[in-house]
Amino acid sequence: MKLRFLLFPILIILTPLLFEDDNVFVLEDDYSVAKVLEKLGDNSGWYPNKDIVGASSSIGRDIFHTGFATSIDGKDQRKQSKHFVCTSCHNVEREDPDLTVSDPEARMDYALANDLPFLQGTTMYGAVSRRYYYNDDYIKKYGDLVEAARNDLRGAIQLCAVECAQGRELKDWELESVLMYLWTIDLKIKDLGLSDEEKAFIESSLEEESTLEAVELIRSKYLNGSPATFLTPDHERASYASMDTDINSGRDVYIQSCLHCHDSQRYSYFNLDTTKLTMKYLKTKMETYGDHSIYQAVRYGIYSTSGRRSYMPHYTLEKMSLQQLADLRAYITYRAE
Numbered sequence: 001m002k003l004r005f006l007l008f009p010i011l012i013i014l015t016p017l018l019f020e021d022d023n024v025f026v027l028e029d030d031y032s033v034a035k036v037l038e039k040l041g042d043n044s045g046w047y048p049n050k051d052i053v054g055a056s057s058s059i060g061r062d063i064f065h066t067g068f069a070t071s072i073d074g075k076d077q078r079k080q081s082k083h084f085v086c087t088s089c090h091n092v093e094r095e096d097p098d099l100t101v102s103d104p105e106a107r108m109d110y111a112l113a114n115d116l117p118f119l120q121g122t123t124m125y126g127a128v129s130r131r132y133y134y135n136d137d138y139i140k141k142y143g144d145l146v147e148a149a150r151n152d153l154r155g156a157i158q159l160c161a162v163e164c165a166q167g168r169e170l171k172d173w174e175l176e177s178v179l180m181y182l183w184t185i186d187l188k189i190k191d192l193g194l195s196d197e198e199k200a201f202i203e204s205s206l207e208e209e210s211t212l213e214a215v216e217l218i219r220s221k222y223l224n225g226s227p228a229t230f231l232t233p234d235h236e237r238a239s240y241a242s243m244d245t246d247i248n249s250g251r252d253v254y255i256q257s258c259l260h261c262h263d264s265q266r267y268s269y270f271n272l273d274t275t276k277l278t279m280k281y282l283k284t285k286m287e288t289y290g291d292h293s294i295y296q297a298v299r300y301g302i303y304s305t306s307g308r309r310s311y312m313p314h315y316t317l318e319k320m321s322l323q324q325l326a327d328l329r330a331y332i333t334y335r336a337e
């Protein structure tokens with residue numbers, strides 16, 4: 001027998017032995033956090049169901065960014081919502097410099113540095129790694145509907161498709177596709193800022209039976225639910241006079257946020273721009289209690305009516321600080337003069 005025929009089987013038998021010592025799990029920077037959690041036995045329950053025919057992450061991406069997708073049999077579907085796409089209200093990139101707090105002022109700095117809009121909905125980046133959705137005060141707005149969404153990402157997507165986007169429910173293959181897309185924009189290990197010791201601890205846990213501490217360590221590095229505090233505008237109107245304000249910060253709010261939807265009526269029938277005329281209009285309405293007052297629009301949102309289904313989501317305290325709203329007012333007042 002030729003030598004190489006003998007060597008082959010020997011090498012195959014030897015390979016696992018030769019590499020045994022090096023065969024430890026290495027936590028790479030670009031690993032998905034939710035996938036590492038799965039490996040550690042912390043199964044979220046929203047791993048995509050691969051049995052659904054015709055679902056894919058690229059279809060999910062299309063639905064998320066354009067509202068449309070073509071089904072496997074080539075049929076174009078009705079647009080998910082006449083008024084919005086998911087990106088009207090949600091970023092798909094990281095948007096917080098420190099993942100363990102929800103701080104709108106730090107988020108604004110991050111948005112400016114990374115050219116992102118500043119929105120009412122939380123980013124979908126890392127959504128699959130969170131545990132809780134529609135948190136805290138959202139129960140006041142959606143009541144029992146929150147039950148199906150609070151601990152279930154599929155439920156959260158459907159709630160938002162119907163209630164936030166004012167559109168239709170997603171079909172099974174569309175829902176599974178959106179989920180697959182969300183898995184592609186998960187938090188990455190590098191986002192967590194783990195120390196070398198922490199990484200080594202997680203790597204060694206992946207080899208062992210007990211993994212609970214590693215799961216807790218990973219989950220302590222970011223918010224597992226996006227906090228939500230609702231406010232009423234009255235207190236803010238009253239405290240304005242005693243606040244120091246910053247016109248530049250107000251301009252940032254106006255441009256990164258309001259104009260994202262209102263510039264050239266992008267996602268809204270109501271047009272906003274930076275002309276003096278528009279600023280004068282917003283200034284006159286400011287102190288009123290009608291829908292055109294920035295206080296009402298920001299803290300209560302604008303509800304849909306039977307003739308006009310589109311609506312504006314309100315800003316929670318975590319999405320716009322008291323200071324930012326005061327700054328917005330100062331900017332509008334300054335520009336109106």
Ligand code: HEC
Nearest residue numbers: 084085086089120121122133134156157160161164165313
């Ligand atoms: C008009 C604005 C708007 C549109 C359009 C919209 N959303 Fe939302 N969405 C929100 C708001 C506001 C919340 C409240 C909770 C949060 O994100 O902090 C939310 C929450 C969510 C949540 C739960 C997030 C969390 O961590 O609590 C998911 C998931 C979600 N939306 C998915 C979608 C998908 C998918 C679409 C497109 C089909 C969509 N949304 C369209 C505004 C919107």
Ligand code: HEC
Nearest residue numbers: 088257258261267268269270291292294297302310311312
């Ligand atoms: C996610 C998109 C979005 C963002 C961001 C947004 N709006 Fe709106 N806004 C809407 C929609 C949709 C309506 C509903 C009425 C419509 O379609 O014109 C609306 C309505 C309004 C109205 C009442 C208009 C009316 O005809 O009743 C005002 C005033 C307003 N917005 C101001 C603001 C200000 C100020 C900001 C920034 C702090 C802002 N909006 C940010 C989408 C948005």
